[in-house]
Amino acid sequence: MDEALVRRGVEDLLAAYAECIDEDRLEEWPDFFVEDCRYRITSRADHEAGLPHGVVYAASRGMLSDRITALRQANLFEPHNYRHIIGPIRIKSIKDGVAEVVSHFFAVRIMHDGDTTLFATGRTLDRIAVAQPPYRFIERLVVLDSHKIDTLLVIPL
């Protein structure tokens, strides 16, 4: 496959993904994944120790949709948003229509009262279906640098 083309598609996917979350179009968030997907948020410490638990652990697109329904309809919390800044993106391999990608991010949390703090930093280890557009995540592993989460995590990263 044309690596430059794949790279541009991956960059577009990552940018659109962050924009979807940060602009509160969360109902569209599951559409960035294939039906039979994996999405997990873990910590660097757990990741290095090979521990399988996820702060968020989804094994299907339905579980991602349920996350959003719960956020909108059931869970109670103070309104807030993130601003994702995506740093370096590296395509590790492209094989059989699947790109393995590592990217780095930080997410700033903006509370409804304007309080703004650095909420999370980390990297995402992705497997992305790139055989044809639209590109979709097969697996998205969010590895947070810290094992500490301030207050709660309800909006996905």
Place this chain on the structure above:
Amino acid sequence: MSDLGNAQGEPVSWPSNSLSQVPFRVYTDPEQYRREIERIFKGPSWSFLCLEAEIPKPGDWVATTIGETPVVVARDKDGAVHAFVNRCAHRGNLLCLERRGSVKPGAERLTCIYHGWSYGLDGRLLSVAFERGVKGQGGMPPEFRKDEVTLPRLRVALYAGLVFGTMSAEAPEFETYIGPEVGAAIRRVLNRPVRLLGRSTQILPNNWKLYAENTKDSYHASILHTFLTTFRINRLSQPARIFIEESGGHAFSQVKLDYAAEDADYQREQLRADSGFRLQDPSVVDSVDEYGDSVSVQILSLFPSMVLQQIRNTIAVRVIRPRGVDKTELDWLHLGFEGDDQTMTERRLRHGNLVGAAGYISLEDGCVGGFVQRALTGHDDGSGIVMLGGHEAEQEPVRASEAAVRGFWKKYRALVGE
């Protein structure tokens, strides 16, 4: 303006002997916090230190805290578990800097990086750098007796794969401290060797007691946490009981569920066409009755700072760590068992979405204590009302009671005083 502001400098006073009135300043007063650290965490209570599974081999150690005191837990070459204060006897430096580790094979000692004093895995001082000086000059004077120096040692208790410690000589033996019923409820859940599935820490912007009370508060469960009712889960569950141990400090609540009926009910629900919400993927709650007793939820709290939780097939130890009068760290240890097959592990991981910092039925607990703390800032006169179900701290057959919260205060007042 007698009902506004902080009564600075005056000790927190209790309006009466009743357990159903809790003065708000107990959550805001720095002096009260200092008393709690001394009289509860350094006092005659037992605190959770770590899992035995975190120090499986001789030479393994974990650095943790009791209250705010740094503590090392280590397993020696004979397999015995020791705990001692993580502070070098020489100049008070932290002996273990990282969260966990293992000593070099054959060395069986922990060495302070500052001046090289080293200690056995039981906290005894083994060697002092340049003890005899250099070329006969300097060194320690003859009256220094190395073999008389030991880091302050804690009493340690191993129970159902959990390691507990106390700094107090007066604390009763651990099994006496928790009592037989609470002990049986711990062993009910941890009835086989555990496997650690993951760890996380949630920073709570509130006094530690607000979370400690929350875990004993069955009143809020269906009101603050609406996930289960929104998705029509748990309709077939029945509150079974709340047990409160005699001192009031330890308690557990149990909820029973007819697992087979729920399964059938859910299948029927899926076919209904009304506007209610459904889980697209019910595997997040798709449960098995792994203990064979229909108890689908057991929340057990050990005074002052540990919670053992079984919610369906997700099992976790939570440790409440005070970090100042208005900050708390909540450590989560997510557990499975050594005998779990892949299907069971996967089930536990999916049920893990229910709990923790992002938990469907727990994330509200991360923020609600902070809301209370903010409301109390600058306005902490008066007392909260903890009267649901009366004034006592006796065990209850119903959930519409705050008896277990009153139990917390019974134990608290016995230790901290008036």
